[in-house]
Amino acid sequence: ETGVTQSPTHLIKTRGQQVTLRCSSQSGHNTVSWYQQALGQGPQFIFQYYREEENGRGNFPPRFSGLQFPNYSSELNVNALELDDSALYLCASSLWSNGELFFGEGSRLTVL
């Protein structure tokens, strides 16, 4: 059984740039959730995707967007990067009927 994998693991961007983070779900899972974890904080919910549609969104601006593909993998896109976007971005997959989240190791984004 393959777990949740995220790429890239680390990246550095400058303010105003755009970034795409990728996530492959655990085998058999059909739901993907994205969380932002700032340094010293708990993860904060960004949004969730089920059946390729957004199903719930946290308090994040529209420049945070996502996609889910037919194979249940997912992307998180952030436009017009700001310094405060520097964080660990965690992807979690689950079964819609189960809800138990399995997290990847995250993508650490640094915005300079």
Next chain:
Amino acid sequence: AQSVTQPDIHITVSEGASLELRCNYSYGATPYLFWYVQSPGQGLQLLLKYFSGDTLVQGIKGFEAEFKRSQSSFNLRKPSVHWSDAAEYFCAVGGALTEKLTFGTGTRLTIIP
């Protein structure tokens, strides 16, 4: 709005000693409660969860937690800690199996020999 409070930012425990990490939540209905552990540079691993039924739940690595509705608490316990338990621990609450989770700010656990 749902929220989670973990009052202890950092706890230091001797190896072999018992451990209790505190978690208080705010939620308007029956909550789904979780404890996750995060080692440095890693993602989150689920230790245990409470959905319904027995209020004392057992998890992996010898951890247990007790749901107390009257106190809005879900404290994590372990009778004897090991050096490998050093990590960051997060309590989380959700309203249903498919809803978002709200996490606390975490408790960092340090183990001394």
